[in-house]
Amino acid sequence: GLMRAGEQLSAMEMMAVDPVRRILAPRFWAGVIAMPVLAAVFSAVGVVGGWWVAVGMIGIDSGSFWSQMQGGVDVFRDVGNGVVKSVVFGFIVTFVALLQGYTAKPTPEGVARATTRTVVVASLSVLAMDFVLTALMFSL
DSSP states (O other), X not given: OHHHHTTHHHHHHHTTOOHIIIIIHHHHHHHHHHHHHHHHHHHHHHHHHHHIIIIIXXXXXXXXXXXXXXXXXXXXXXXXXXXXXXXXXXXXXXHHHHHHHHTSOSSHHHHHHHHHHHHHHHHHHHHHHXXXXXXXXXXX
């Protein structure tokens, strides 16, 4: 949106540089790759936080915690489903953001509207896709 408002994309087109290939494609792939990485980091932080609360605050034995954790987590199903979902969500969020930014009106109001539309459309799309993916993953 800001590159459109600042006429940077128009300048690239005037120089016969394809802004989709030079700007949008790298940002798209960065978003798709970054989402699973962030999901993995936050999942690890969640497990460590759960351990900290269980062992440090509640007083559960550390060995018992990890034993229950290993027994309750199916690596293929739980981790695999999380990776698939994070890739799909990365695709959706990045695609919506790039589309809204690329088609935004080149004014401050246009950028603000594109930002709002991005948040609303991406949030609802992720919610709907999460419902579909969860239904598919639990039926298999």
